[in-house]
Amino acid sequence: MNTQSLFKIRSWKPLFVSVMLAVGWLLMAGGVLHAAPPLPGAIFTTDSTCSGVDLNIYADKEDVYLNGGPSYPGAAGLPDDFYYVKVTAPDGTLLGTSVGSGNDTPVHVTDGEFDACYQLWAILIKASNGTGGYDDTPNPGGEYKVWVSTVATFDNDSTKTDNFKVKSGGGGVQEEATLNVLKFYDANADGSKDDDEVYLDGWKVRITDGIDIDRYTPVHVVVEPDDYTVSEYMPVESGWMSTTATSFAVSLSDGDDKTVEFGNLCLGAGGGRTLGFWSNRNGQALFGADDLALMVGLNLRNADGTDFDPASYAAFRSWLLSATATNMAYMLSAQLAAMELNVLNGFVSASALIYAPGTNSANALGFAKVGKVMNEANEELGLHGLTLSGSPYRDYQEALKRALDKANNNLNFVQSEPCPFTFSE
Structure with missing residues (x-):
């Protein structure tokens, strides 16, 4: 064995031992390496009134405002912090960002809710030239995606997103429809909502027509007339079962106001003895x-x-x-x-x-x-x-x-x- 090889081995062994000791210490301390928990809460686009109307379609890019926190009573809001913001096309192409704008983290959350209703145009700079606002999306459907994150790299576990559409020109938005999504607890397991059965707030659903919109019941969202698929998520907790279809196709025309209802129940104890x-x-x-x-x-x-x-x-x-x-x-x-x-x-x-x-x-x-x-x-x-x-x-x-x-x-x-x-x- 030559001296150089011996040096390499002797240099490597202390490093290996140090790494193994560190891993061992983590394991003994219960410090198993886990991925950071995902960011709780939600964000939504809205209009300048910030009245809680859940919008998905706008006449102009300057009409889009950002709000968030609890999406239903009792929901977990975003953690109190300052947040970076960006807007992309659905495929991830950067259109505008707060990073480098002079105020990298323009959004602040207190007690789980946004301090204000933030106009996206006012807090971002264009990716193309650094001037105020954000660029037009290359998406033929006029679709955009807004990101809010605790880190400038917008890592998934530190980020919340929402999709929206802008239909500019022609005098603004000419056509729109309302889609409602409700969830009921099917206590008698018959697959239909009865008068004495309650609606559930906070059940996660997905609305898609090529891009995804995640919302929490009760949902009342203004969208562009189109064909949509509305699907329910299943919760982390075991024992929940669906008593209706888990996905519905909904066709919306101008002026439509349609409602989709999902039914679920949960299984558990009833006094049995083995x-x-x-x-x-x-x-x-x-x-x-x-x-x-x-x-x-x-x-x-x-x-x-x-x-x-x-x-x-x-x-x-x-x-x-x-x-x-x-x-x-x-x-x-x-x-x-x-x-x-x-x-x-x-x-x-x-x-x-x-x-x-x-x-x-x-x-x-x-x-x-x-x-x-x-x-x-x-x-x-x-x-x-x-x-x-x-x-x-x-x-x-x-x-x-x-x-x-x-x-x-x-x-x-x-x-x-x-x-x-x-x-x-």
């Missing part, structure tokens, strides 16, 4: 003569398909603990038994709605009342007690079993009130 509960001391303490009589009265099955009519809690417990899905009727019986006990002992309401796709009790969206699913399962067990692999009834029984299993584990009850929801930025 097979484990009914086979331990807690379940045993509740298991009385009426519980035993109920079990005997059901069409419960053994592993070999024969009837199971327990003579005691001990026999029931042994049967419950031994349940497998080799014979699907056996496992369905076990889940049915647990749910029947849940209802009898007041833990679950027989009228509670659960997600039960594949069952005959379910509506077109897959939701059914617990009591109906139990009756359906008991009837099916009376007809087909041995459903091994290859049985034509096995898939149907598995759908019943799955619905009751999830309910016993508190996973598929329709919640009477909306659950929390947030969206990735």
